[in-house]
Amino acid sequence: MRIRGSVAIDLGTVNTLVWVEGRGLVLEEPSAIAVDSATGAVAAIGVAADVLADKEPQDIRVIYPLRDGVVADLDATAEMLHAFLHKARPRNGLLRPRALVCVPAGATWVERRSILAVLSARRPRYAVQLIDEPVAAAAGAGLDLDRGQGGFIIDVGGGTTEVAAVAGWRVVRAQSLRMAGNAMDEAIMNAARASLGLILSRRAARQLKMTMGLTGGDAGWAEAVGIDSARRTPRVEKVSGELVATALEPIVNAIAGAVHEILSDIPAGLAEDVVRGKVRLSGGGALLPGLADRVEAIAEIGVVVVDDPLRCVVRGAAALLERRAAGDAPGLA
Ligand SMILES: Nc1ncnc2c1ncn2[C@@H]1O[C@H](COP(=O)(O)OP(=O)(O)OP(=O)(O)O)[C@@H](O)[C@H]1O
Ligand SMILES: [Mg+2]
Structure with a gap:
């Protein structure tokens, strides 16, 4: 070769x-x-x-x-x-x-x-x-697309969430939401400013998202450093898991809606592949604490986070x- x-x-x-x-x-x-x-x-x-x-x-x-x-x-x-x-x-x-x-x-x-x-x-x-x-993503998740295998993929990236049923190197049904990790960061930044008067950088908001996600993490709170919106000086604050989870809720709901819509529209011939192969969650957003469990509750079928979802x-x-x-x-x- x-x-x-x-x-x-x-x-x-x-x-x-x-x-x-x-x-x-x-x-x-x-x-x-x-x-x-x-x-x-x-x-x-x-x-x-x-x-x-x-x-x-x-x-x-x-x-x-x-x-x-x-x-x-x-x-x-x-x-x-x-x-x-x-x-x-x-x-x-x-x-x-x-x-x-x-x-x-x-x-x-x-x-x-x-x-x-x-x-x-x-x-x-x-x-x-x-x-x-x-x-x-389906090929990267190990689906045998050459043999026409089908599957259900949710790729939660930074800018888009792609929810798709695929089979044999083709999309069968798909929805692209222009809402993913970046929107989550922004939602946390907005919530921290509105509830705590704290202006966070995107990096700080991202850190809160990654440690607490939808579950609050181990401690149920995390420390963040931002700027006090009234005094304009740096401030350290304990941010609750509840604030973060509440901020993320509309985005998770939008993802849930797309999952529901595509699942209720897949051809009968793909149903077995999807159920047996489980819903595969990929992209950096797949690592959001609590997301896989939430999707599983909505889809009522198994959900797995693929190996090394960012790659x-x-x-x-x-x-x-x-x-x-x-x-x-x-x-x-
Ligand atoms: N542990 C984690 N928990 C939650 N989100 C995470 C985690 N690790 C990475 N992310 C988020 O995943 C996103 C990046 O994922 P990825 O690299 O798949 O996106 P992308 O491919 O660049 O974006 P897109 O596919 O939308 O164009 C970022 O928003 C990042 O904050
Ligand atoms: Mg991507």
């Missing part, structure tokens, strides 16, 4: 992952780029850009160029991806390399075209193909690329 240096890319709202043929997963970074507003030059990308966010260093603008799983800022996304690919250093061979990029199932034609534009702007050598995220989508896309390199080529979205 000749190596083309093909890549599988999970270009997420919060995290970008790049898998390179022959080398495996080589890059996992926040989807962020910092630009020097005086000169327009790129000051930092990925984790180095993300750590500057919220801290407002002079003349630095931190951009998250994807919103709700799709390209919001074309130039910044192209710049960021170019830099990530430079870092990932795929080997260039004589054959034209493929780039398989994951997109939300609900992405419009224009949104899909913009992903192609982003890659061709700086990396015209790649033959770009797109794969629907729930299909990649599930790129793992599935890589599996497809590997199959293609070996000469097998299931149809794509």
